[in-house]
Ligand SMILES: Nc1nc2c(ncn2[C@@H]2O[C@H](COP(=O)(O)OP(=O)(O)OP(=O)(O)O)[C@@H](O)[C@H]2O)c(=O)[nH]1
């Protein structure tokens with residue numbers, strides 16, 4: 228047995244033969260490295276593969292490894308370890324290189340002992356051009372990373388929105404609270420004054436006091452609307468459904484609004500079912516819906532007009548209609564009617580106070596009861612709102 | 626004998642309003658500007674009814690209700706919570722803690738007076 | 752006069768700006784476009800430091816993510832490392848520690864300087880000075896606020912590291 232290692236081409240040729248057998252010889256280059264880490268000899272395609280522009284025509288044999296491949300600078304310890312048999316190989320994957328023509332190529336470097344039996348005898352460097360698969364991996368990585376960046380930014384934006392939304396909700400609640408206390412005082416003192424001064428001062432003054440009172444009521448309803456809207460937005464709308472006779476609910480709303488009609492010098496009439504009309508619903512919320520619709524009808528109907536409220540049954544639904552002889556609406560106005568903050572041009576230009584929240588809340592409440600609203604309107608003739616709420620099934624009604 | 630009512634609200638204007646309304650109806654009214662003062666005054670002289678705002682600094686309305694319900698001498702004193710809060714949860718919590726009634730701001734004078742007399746009446750029956 | 756050659760690695764999460772920092776330092780250029788690095792790209796730059804010529808080999812590595820770090824082969828023989836986070840992404844700061852421990856596994860004595868990049872994006876800042884200082888202190892290193900875009904502190908930070916290597 229000889230201890231001398233032939234520094235001939237045989238391992239390289241062997242490797243080359245294997246590579247050729249696998250059909251990727253054109254992407255593989257080899258070099259034999261001495262124990263002193265200089266390059267002994269290289270395969271013929273070596274220059275082409277390593278794309279080392281500066282050294283393209285210079286012979287590399289005899290040069291230091293890290294002179295030609297600065298990828299290996301600082302790795303002497305590691306290479307020593309290989310030659311002492313402490314490490315089977317050292318590999319660098321996907322090393323980017325820019326070719327003289329500006330193209331990026333990706334190379335894989337692997338260094339292992341020339342001979343496993345005698346690792347101290349020298350090293351074999353294999354360089355493989357892995358550009359093709361690397362470009363595919365690059366575009367996958369690119370896509371994945373970009374997606375992650377977008378997702379991160381969305382997440383951050385979402386957190387910000389959530390924070391803003393909670394802040395808004397907090398402000399609405401606090402503002403509502405802080406507005407209600409002074410409103411209470413204004414309204415109540417107006418009440419007390421009107422009562423105590425009746426007969427002692429001119430009637431005009433009493434009317435002024437009543438106006439202060441009714442305007443505070445209006446403001447107070449607006450605050451309630453805002454709170455309801457906030458609650459709907461926070462997803463906190465909760466109903467307490469129970470078997471409810473719609474006749475009671477409609478009557479209550481009707482009675483509440485009757486004085487209002489007198490004030491506006493309108494005729495308020497009704498035609499209610501004589502038999503119970505039972506729905507599975509939250510009476511207070513349905514009443515809120517009807518008060519809103521009736522008060523709207525009163526608001527938008529000129530003096531001397533008429534508002535007619537009916538309750539009946541149709542197709543398994545309790546149907547409440549509110550018909551007015553007001554100015555009616557155009558197609559376009561009808562279309563946007565239930566949007567948040569929508570008010571018709573007229574409503575905005577007239578002296579009528581409203582928030583534009585009411586109908587949105589009405590619609591939400593009715594839909595929460597699995598019901599729906601139909602609106603018919605004709606310019607100059609009037610408007611008809613019909614509220615459909617499913618009748619309670621036999622089992623629910625008992 | 627005239628009924629003694631203790632009005633608790635951190636807002637001076639509301640305190641005064643409640644005093645005006647209740648005194649006009651013949652009640653004997655004292656006021657307190659926060660929960661701590663209210664509890665002091667109740668312990669000094671037991672009222673027949675407490676009208677208490679819920680949102681106050683330091684000891685709030687809920688704190689007052691709780692303290693009263695844990696005090697043997699004040700346990701039976703009826704309490705009306707008065708709140709401007711828009712949240713049902715406040716009202717529910719106040720009732721759960723032992724408030725007899727809740728009045729929402731803004732209230733109508735007559736509505737308040739009828740609730741006050743109802744609550745007093747009920748308390749005197751039991 | 753001896754030429755000293757030193758390898759330094761750039762570590763940090765994907766898209767924090769490692770490639771951009773090297774590009775600014777070596778070519779004094781900046782590109783808004785993001786091209787994910789895979790593997791490693793090695794650039795060279797010579798510096799004159801205290802009458803030494805230092806040949807810096809900058810190993811710009813592909814950024815990792817929570818699940819995968821860098822391949823340890825790349826870290827062998829590094830004399831120093833720049834560990835980079837992105838000031839607009841809070842999660843990239845917590846990665847400092849992971850990269851440092853990965854480096855230490857293969858490389859006990861490499862010097863480390865921390866960079867907090869994209870300081871120009873003031874509006875999108877998601878990491879406070881205090882958080883940064885705390886993180887760097889607990890890992891026992893200096894931290895520099897840099898911008899590959901404006902170039903601020905890029906040379907200072909890298910030269911500070913280079914001086915430690917000679
Ligand atoms: N505004 C700003 N943008 C920067 C800065 N540094 C990098 N960028 C941008 O951030 C993106 C990512 O930069 P790269 O340098 O490619 O990031 P990387 O850390 O090398 O990313 P990987 O290679 O995937 O690990 C690119 O769009 C850069 O233009 C900076 O200081 N300021």
Ligand SMILES: [Mg+2]
Nearest residue numbers: 769770787788
């Ligand atoms: Mg990169």
